[in-house]
Amino acid sequence: GAVVSQHPSRVICKSGTSVKIECRSLDFQATTMFWYRQFPKQSLMLMATSNEGSKATYEQGVEKDKFLINHASLTLSTLTVTSAHPEDSSFYICSARDDWSPLHFGNGTRLTVT
Amino acid sequence: QKEVEQNSGPLSVPEGAIASLNCTYSDRVSQSFFWYRQYSGKSPELIMSIYSNGDKEDGRFTAQLNKASQYVSLLIRDSQPSDSATYLCAVEMRETSYDKVIFGPGTSLSVIP
Numbered sequence: 001g002a003v004v005s006q007h008p009s010r011v012i013c014k015s016g017t018s019v020k021i022e023c024r025s026l027d028f029q030a031t032t033m034f035w036y037r038q039f040p041k042q043s044l045m046l047m048a049t050s051n052e053g054s055k056a057t058y059e060q061g062v063e064k065d066k067f068l069i070n071h072a073s074l075t076l077s078t079l080t081v082t083s084a085h086p087e088d089s090s091f092y093i094c095s096a097r098d099d100w101s102p103l104h105f106g107n108g109t110r111l112t113v114t
Numbered sequence: 115q116k117e118v119e120q121n122s123g124p125l126s127v128p129e130g131a132i133a134s135l136n137c138t139y140s141d142r143v144s145q146s147f148f149w150y151r152q153y154s155g156k157s158p159e160l161i162m163s164i165y166s167n168g169d170k171e172d173g174r175f176t177a178q179l180n181k182a183s184q185y186v187s188l189l190i191r192d193s194q195p196s197d198s199a200t201y202l203c204a205v206e207m208r209e210t211s212y213d214k215v216i217f218g219p220g221t222s223l224s225v226i227p
Contacts, residue, residue, distance in 0.1 A: 034215060043202060044158070044217040057212055093157050095215075102148050103204070103215055105157040 003027050004096050006106025013084055014114055021079045021109045023094030029074040030096035034103065035067075038091040050077055084113040118205050118218035126224045133190040135221050137203030140184070146206035147179060149188045151199045152220070158202055161188070193225045 003026040013019050023033060032051055036044040048064075050056035050071035058064045068080040077096075081088055089112050095103040121136045135149075146165055150158035164170045164177040164186065176189040186205075190197055203218040 032213075036217075043219045046214055046216060049212055049214050051212070057209075057214075059214075102146075102160050102163045105159070108157045 002098075002101070002104040004030075004094065004104045004106040006094050006109055008109055009107055010110045010112075012112045012114060015085055016083055018080055018082045019084055019111060021081075021092055021094070021111075023077045023079070023096065023106050025075045025096045025098075025104075028096075028098045030077070031074065031099055032097050033071055033077040034095045034097075035069060035077075035079050036093045036095065038093060038108075044093065047079075081111065084111070086113045089113045118203055118216050120201075120203050120218040120221045122221070124222040124224055126226055127193050129193060129195060129225055129227050131193050131225075133193045133197065133223055133225070135188040135190075135201050135203075135223070137186045137188075137205075137218055138184055139186070139203075139205045141205065141207045142184065144181075144184075144205050144207055146215075147177075147186045148204040148206075148215070149175075149177060149186075150202040150204060150217075151197075152202055153199050161201075190223075193223075195225045195227050198223055198225045 005024045007022045035047045038044050047062045048056040048058045052071050052074045056069035071077040093108040094106045118139045127133045148163045149161045152158040162177045164179045170177045174191045178187045200220040200222050202220045
């Protein structure tokens with residue numbers, strides 16, 4: 001149980017375009033979803049926390065207009081990287097939880113902006 | 115500033131030995147603590163969660179929590195080469211209106227055959 005599906009696993013896009021990443025909890029209802037970003041040889045940095053039906057809470061330094069998060073249902077959250085630039089290239093990982101359970105992670109999306 | 119720290123690596127142990135990983139955290143009111151393992155290029159996978167002071171054992175893994183000292187550790191007994199990975203300590207921290215899970219920098223473990 002507790003499977004989180006993240007799609008796509010890898011995406012290459014041109015600078016200035018937007019990319020949408022989907023995160024789905026397949027066998028449980030995710031009351032909270034978290035989006036992390038991980039640069040090479042660094043740890044996971046929390047970008048934002050989202051609860052179903054409400055606005056995401058962004059961490060300090062994360063541009064909410066650039067990283068749009070939508071948590072439309074208890075099983076789906078999306079992250080849209082708008083007007084992507086090469087410095088946005090990173091490993092984006094979503095995670096989901098049901099109430100107080102540990103985080104369950106998707107497989108991550110490796111974004112490369114050329 | 116709320117943060118999570120881990121002992122710096124890389125940590126190398128011989129196969130069959132005990133690997134000891136340490137983590138300290140700054141938020142005194144944190145109640146939930148997790149250890150994750152991450153292989154290169156992959157997402158973290160949960161090893162263990164711990165919520166109460168003391169030890170919690172699961173197979174070859176033992177997590178220890180001391181809230182008074184704001185310290186949590188992970189012991190890996192009979193280390194295997196397949197245990198070679200980065201181990202991430204994660205702590206749930208409470209903000210004004212929501213909870214978030216913050217990760218430490220990770221400790222790289224190498225188990226030498």
